[in-house]
Amino acid sequence: MKTILVTGGASNLGSALCRAFVKRGDRVICTYSHNRFGAENLQSELGDHLVIAEMDVLSQESVTNLFQSLSSLDVLVNNSGVFTVAEQEKLPVEDWDKVFDTNVKGMFLVTQKAIPLLRKSGEGAIINIASINAFHPGFGGTAHYDASKGAVVSYTKSLAAELGPYIRVNAVAPGLLDAPSLHDDTNPIKTVFENRASLKRLVQAHEVADCVLFLSSATAITAETVVVDCGYSVG
Ligand SMILES: NC(=O)c1ccc[n+]([C@@H]2O[C@H](COP(=O)([O-])OP(=O)(O)OC[C@H]3O[C@@H](n4cnc5c(N)ncnc54)[C@H](OP(=O)(O)O)[C@@H]3O)[C@@H](O)[C@H]2O)c1
Numbered sequence: 237m238k239t240i241l242v243t244g245g246a247s248n249l250g251s252a253l254c255r256a257f258v259k260r261g262d263r264v265i266c267t268y269s270h271n272r273f274g275a276e277n278l279q280s281e282l283g284d285h286l287v288i289a290e291m292d293v294l295s296q297e298s299v300t301n302l303f304q305s306l307s308s309l310d311v312l313v314n315n316s317g318v319f320t321v322a323e324q325e326k327l328p329v330e331d332w333d334k335v336f337d338t339n340v341k342g343m344f345l346v347t348q349k350a351i352p353l354l355r356k357s358g359e360g361a362i363i364n365i366a367s368i369n370a371f372h373p374g375f376g377g378t379a380h381y382d383a384s385k386g387a388v389v390s391y392t393k394s395l396a397a398e399l400g401p402y403i404r405v406n407a408v409a410p411g412l413l414d415a416p417s418l419h420d421d422t423n424p425i426k427t428v429f430e431n432r433a434s435l436k437r438l439v440q441a442h443e444v445a446d447c448v449l450f451l452s453s454a455t456a457i458t459a460e461t462v463v464v465d466c467g468y469s470v471g
Contacts, residue, residue: 238262239308240452243293243346244316246274249365249413252441253313254278256449258285262311267291267302269316293342299349309353311452314343314364321377332380339384343391351399359455360403363448364392368411368465375425385409389461396459404458406451411465414438434467 240257244250245266251274257264264286268275275288291302293316318338320331343364354360369378370385389407396405411433412418418426418438430436444464451457463469 238310238452239265239306240311240313241265241267241306241309241346241350242313242315243267243291243342244269246271246278246288248415249410249441249444250315251278252445253315253448254282254286256442256445257311257452258282260449261285263287265289265306267316269293291346293346294337296345299342299345303349303353306353308357309350310357310360312347312350312354312360312362313448313452314346314362316342316346317365317367319378319381321381323377324379327380335380335384336387339381340387340391343388347395351403354403355399358402360399361452362392362395362399362403362405363451364388364405364407365444365448366392366407366409366461368409368463368468370409370461371463372469375428392461393459400458404451404455406454406457406459407461408444408447408451409461409463409465410444411439411463411468413441413444429468432468432471433465434471437466439464439466 240262242250242253245254246268254264254266266286266288269292279286279288289302292298366388367385369382370389392405392407412429447462447464
């Protein structure tokens with residue numbers, strides 16, 4: 237049984253990741269920063285194989301506290317991330333900082349603490365959640381988010397070079413994930429994505445989780461970013 241840490245595991249993609257690892261028989265530590273309610277619900281659903289813990293990736297102290305409670309780790313999934321929309325001309329600098337501090341610096345803070353445990357594992361793996369927006373300008377107003385996810389892709393590659401041969405590092409870049417909010421008729425993004433994607437549909441969170449699970453045990457794959465976007469980027 238492997239020990240898996242999923243950051244921001246209490247909602248959407250994070251909870252799909254937790255479900256998939258628990259189903260495989262792993263022991264999962266699901267961290268939350270604000271969504272304690274979601275984490276507790278997920279724990280009730282998944283039982284003893286899921287442990288929940290608070291961790292704010294914006295706080296070095298909070299990250300340190302979480303790792304003080306861990307004695308082993310085989311797989312780290314850096315899933316926590318934030319998304320805001322504004323044209324660059326109008327983007328508050330606080331938004332730029334929040335997106336980069338969460339999506340990039342937060343990933344570094346967690347990774348730094350995880351490295352000794354992952355090295356000890358002997359089959360350690362890191363999977364970073366990037367986005368199709370690292371490669372595609374998206375729907376507009378997301379240049380700061382897109383740049384942060386581009387940084388995740390570069391970070392993944394460099395980290396893989398640095399941490400081999402004992403730790404593999406890969407990323408997954410999802411396209412637009414299906415969510416109840418997208419089914420509101422006033423939201424045009426769903427249709428724009430579906431029309432452009434070769435498969436003419438949104439990505440389901442469990443499909444991204446399947447890819448993360450594969451990478452967690454794909455022993456010859458490192459330094460890769462796998463795009464899971466229903467063919468959006470070729471449309
Ligand atoms: N939705 C999409 O279409 C899409 C597409 C491509 C990539 N992604 C990426 O997929 C990942 C998951 O996103 P999602 O769609 O599932 O959205 P989400 O439900 O908003 O999940 C984001 C997660 O990040 C956590 N988080 C935010 N700030 C944090 C902080 N300061 N410290 C620790 N955790 C923090 C949240 O935890 P709390 O709620 O507990 O604060 C939440 O669990 C993100 O990296 C996102 O960029 C999403």
